[in-house]
Amino acid sequence: xxxxxxxxxxxxxxxxxxxxxxxxxxxxxxxxxxxxxxxxxxxxxxxxxxxxxxxxxxxxxxxxxxxxxxxxxxxxxxxxxxxxxxxxxxxxxxxxxxxxxxxxxxxxxxxxxxxxxxxxxxxxxxxxxxxxxxxxxxxxxxxxxxxxxxxxxxxxxxxxxxxxxxxxxxxxxxxxxxxxxxxxxxxxxxxxxxxxxxxxxxxxxxxxxxxxxxxxxxxxxxxxxxxxxxxxxxxxxxxxxxxxxxxxxxxxxxxxxxxxxxxxxxxxxxxxxxxxxxxxxxxxxxxxxxxxxxxxxxxxxxxxxxxxxxxxxxxxxxxxxxxxxx
Numbered sequence: 001x002x003x004x005x006x007x008x009x010x011x012x013x014x015x016x017x018x019x020x021x022x023x024x025x026x027x028x029x030x031x032x033x034x035x036x037x038x039x040x041x042x043x044x045x046x047x048x049x050x051x052x053x054x055x056x057x058x059x060x061x062x063x064x065x066x067x068x069x070x071x072x073x074x075x076x077x078x079x080x081x082x083x084x085x086x087x088x089x090x091x092x093x094x095x096x097x098x099x100x101x102x103x104x105x106x107x108x109x110x111x112x113x114x115x116x117x118x119x120x121x122x123x124x125x126x127x128x129x130x131x132x133x134x135x136x137x138x139x140x141x142x143x144x145x146x147x148x149x150x151x152x153x154x155x156x157x158x159x160x161x162x163x164x165x166x167x168x169x170x171x172x173x174x175x176x177x178x179x180x181x182x183x184x185x186x187x188x189x190x191x192x193x194x195x196x197x198x199x200x201x202x203x204x205x206x207x208x209x210x211x212x213x214x215x216x217x218x219x220x221x222x223x224x225x226x227x228x229x230x231x232x233x234x235x236x237x238x239x240x241x242x243x244x245x246x247x248x249x250x251x252x253x254x255x256x257x258x259x260x261x262x263x264x265x266x267x268x269x270x271x272x273x274x275x276x277x278x279x280x281x282x283x284x285x286x287x288x289x290x291x292x293x294x295x296x297x298x299x300x301x302x303x304x305x306x307x308x309x310x311x312x313x314x315x316x317x318x319x320x321x322x323x324x325x326x
Contacts, residue, residue: 003100003204003206004152004154004171004206005151005152005168005169005204005206006100006102006103006204007100007102008034008099008100009098009099009100009101010031011031012031012032012098012099013029013030013031013032014026014029014030014031014032014065015029016098017032017046017083017095017098018083020094020095020097020098021083021085021091021094021095023083023085031044032044032045032046032065033045034046034099035047035092035095035096035099035226036063036226037057037226037227038054038057038058038060038061038063039057039060039061039227040227041061041062041063042062042063043062043063043064044064045062045063045065046063046065046066046067046083046095047061047063047065047066047067048066048067048068048088048089048091048092049066049067049068049072049075049076049088050068050069050072050088050089051282052072052075053282055075058075058076058077059077061077063080064079064080064081065080065081065083066080066081066082066083067082067083067085067088067091067092067095068082068083068084068085068088069084069085069086069087069088070084087192089192089201090192090199092226093190093192093199093200093201093202096201096202096204096225096226097202099204100202100204103202103203103204104200104202106186106187106203108148108150109132109148109150109151109168111132111133111151112130112131112132112148112149112150112151113130113131114128114129114130114131115129115130115131115143115149120137120139120141121138121139121140122139122140122141123137123139123141123142123143124141124142124143125142125143126143126144126145126146126147126163127145127146128145128146129143129144129145129146129147129148129149130147130148130149131148131149132149132150132151132152132153133151133152134151134152135149135150135151135152135153135154135155136153136154136155137149137155137159138155138156138157138158138159138174139157139158140157140158141155141157141158141159141160141161142159142160142161143161144161144162144163144164144165144180145163145164146163146164147161147162147163147164147165147166147167148165148166148167149161149167150166150167150168150169150185152169153167153168153169153170153171153172153185154170154171154172155167155172156172156173156174156175156176156211157174157175158174158175159172159174159175159176159177159178160176160177160178161178162177162178162179162180162181162182162217163180163181164180164181165178165179165180165181165182165183165184166182166183166184166185166186167184167185168184168185168186168223169185169186169205169206169207169223170184170185170206170207170208170209170223171206171207171208171209172209172213173209173210173211173212173213173233174211174212175211175212176209176210176211176212176213176214176215177213177214177215178214178215179214179215179216179217179219179239180217180218181217181218182215182216182217182218182219182220182221183219183220183221184207184209184215184219184220184221185206185207185221185222185223186220186222186223187203187222187223187245188201188203188222188223188224188225188244188245188246188263189222189244189245189263190203190225190245190263201225202225203222203223203224203225203245204224204225204226205223205224205225205226205227205228205229205245205246206223206224206228206229207221207222207223207224207228207229207230207231208228208229208230208231209230209231210230210231210232210233210234210235210251211233211234212233212234213231213232213233213234213235213236213237214235214236214237215231215237216236216237216238216239216240216241216257217239217240218239218240219237219239219240219241219242219243220241220242220243221242221243222243222244222245222263223245224245224246225245225246225263226246227246228246229243229244229245229246229247229248230247230248230249231243231249232248232249232250232251232252232253232269233251233252234251234252235249235250235251235252235253235254235255236253236254236255237255238255238256238257238258238259238275239257239258240257240258241255241257241258241259241260242259242260242261243261244260244261244262244263244264244281245263245264246263246264247261247262247263247264247265247266247267248265248266248267249261249267249271250267250268250269250270250271250287251269251270252269252270253267253269253270253271253272253273254271254272254273255273256273256274256275256293257275257276258275258276259273259274259275259276259277259278259279260277260278260279261279262278262279262280262281262282263281263282264281264282265279265280265281265282265283265284265285266283266284266285267279267285268284268285268286268287268288268289268303269287269288270287270288271285271287271288271289271290271291272289272290272291273291274291274292274293274294274295275293275294276293276294277291277292277293277294277295277296277297278295278296278297279291279297280296280297280298283297283298283299283300283301284300284301285297285300285301286301286302286303286304286305287303287304288303288304289301289302289303289304289305289306289307290305290306290307291307291308291312292306292307292308292309292312292315292318294310295307295308295309295310295312296309296310296311296312297311297312298311298312299311299312309321309322
């Protein structure tokens with residue numbers, strides 16, 4: 001998928017990559033197309049393997065250049081060229097920065113101007129709305145007071161965008177409502193603790209919001225790092241929900257107030273999450289799952305399961321244990 005929000009450097013050679021992570025150059029330099037996750041990488045892309053959670057993706061990847069550490073060398077397919085490093089994710093951050101040098105710059109869009117509703121079909125607007133270049137807005141939309149829509153954002157027809165909303169690095173489907181005060185598409189909280197300073201991880205992904213979605217007041221939805229953050233069709237988010245980078249939420253989910261999703265977790269379809277629950281990162285929650293309010297999810301949850309408590313466990317087990325403790 002083309003990156004609509006960050007310009008890629010198309011002249012990165014393998015020796016440029018090796019140099020930036022302090023590795024010895026090779027005699028035969030060649031152009032590397034891009035850096036991508038295992039699932040989406042093509043044979044000319046560089047990818048990485050840092051956890052056994054992604055072993056299935058490693059087996060299926062088309063990438064022929066894999067960054068990994070000594071611990072995981074034995075798992076890399078023989079067809080792939082391997083770059084061995086001590087810290088995989090730190091190396092990936094450095095390489096991403098040379099492909100997308102502007103990705104760490106998350107300042108405001110200084111090219112925005114006051115919106116002219118005449119440029120869009122049947123658009124209802126409030127006051128003091130700012131809009132960037134190449135923004136696309138479908139017919140029959142409305143945008144509230146003091147909202148900022150930065151460059152290249154796409155909004156489908158029939159959408160309602162509230163007051164004091166900030167949209168950047170975002171693509172929105174049809175008939176979606178985004179309520180007041182939401183901030184969507186800012187960079188995620190990705191960094192590496194260093195001895196002298198924390199090192200930021202560049203975020204080159206986007207936020208993809210489907211059709212018939214509702215985003216409540218004061219939601220914060222971070223864009224992806226290498227992949228995208230995705231909200232599926234028909235999903236409703238209550239107020240003050242936080243969704244971190246790379247999270248994938250399925251269709252027709254109901255997420256109530258003050259729920260937090262850590263990065264890179266995948267949530268299935270028709271999932272119900274009670275207020276103030278927390279879902280840890282890099283987890284998979286199946287379809288038709290119900291998670292009770294205040295729960296802490298720290299491991300994968302299979303489909304058609306009801307869980308509650310911390311750590312989250314089946315409702316039957318939770319009620320049994322709490323009855324014994326009365």
